[in-house]
Amino acid sequence: MYDHYDALIFDMDGTLVDSGQLHEFGWSETLNKYGIPIDRPLMRSLAGVPTKATIEILLQKFNLTPTATLDEMNDFKEAWVHDNMHNFVKPTALIEVAKKYHGIKPMAIGTGAYTQEAITILGLCGLDKYIDAxxxxxxxxxxxxxxDTFLRCAELLGAAPEKCVVFEDSKLGLQAAASAGMAGIDVLLVHAIENDYFL
Structure with a gap:
């Protein structure tokens, strides 16, 4: 199905890894702690946006004066995710695509998560052996x-952007793929993978 591409690039959360509940609970704990309202449709729409940027959007949306620094709120959420990830994360059905092309085409993760967190989660899911970058x-x-994220993936894989295919579960991620000149696969539509994040 993806034989005509030179490289495969996967988003992680909600795409190659089922981690929706991990991040939903992590955000709920964080937002409750710092007095920020939980707008479920808004949180859903921000899937894939890094933690600090999400907090900034929420503070602006609700016209709030923060009760802590951006770094403190970011660190609280990241620490919660780190301490609880082993209870939640597992591969999605997209692992079959990774297995099929393992050793045949280079593959990368392009994620809104921080790199070390992503590496840890991929290891917990047994996915790290399929991923080259x-x-x-x-x-x-x-x-x-x-x-930028997907262009950096292509660079590390030694593939031209137009010869890469990106697997994504979010509108923002698909927008990033299109901006990078790459084919984008909506994993819900094509592979029936749904991210159970603030549904």
Whole structure:
């Protein structure tokens, strides 16, 4: 199905990894702690946006004066995810695509998560052996929906952007793929993979 591409690039959360509940609970704990309202449709729409940028959007949306620094709120959420990830994460059915092309085509993760978190989660899911490169939000100046994450993946894989295919579960991620000049696969429509994140 993807034989005519030179490289495969996967988003992680909600795409190659079922982690929706991990991040939903992590965000709920964080937002409750710092007095930020939980707008479920808004949170759903921000899937794939890095933690600090999400907090900034929420503070602006609700016209709030923060009760803590951005770094403190970010660190609280990241620590909660780190401490609880082993209870939640597992591969999605997309692992079959990774298995099929393992050793045949180079594959990367392009994620809004931080790189070390992504590497840890891939290891917990047994997915790390399929992935040749991991590009987290901390590696690029402009994360999704900018194309930087996926362009960096293509660079690390030694593939031309137009010969890459990106698997994504979010509108922002698909927008980033299009901006990078790459084919985008909506995993819900094509592979029936649904991210159970603030549904």
């Amino acid at each position: 991991v590009v987290g939000a901390d590696q690029v100046k402009n994360p999704k929906p900018a194309p």
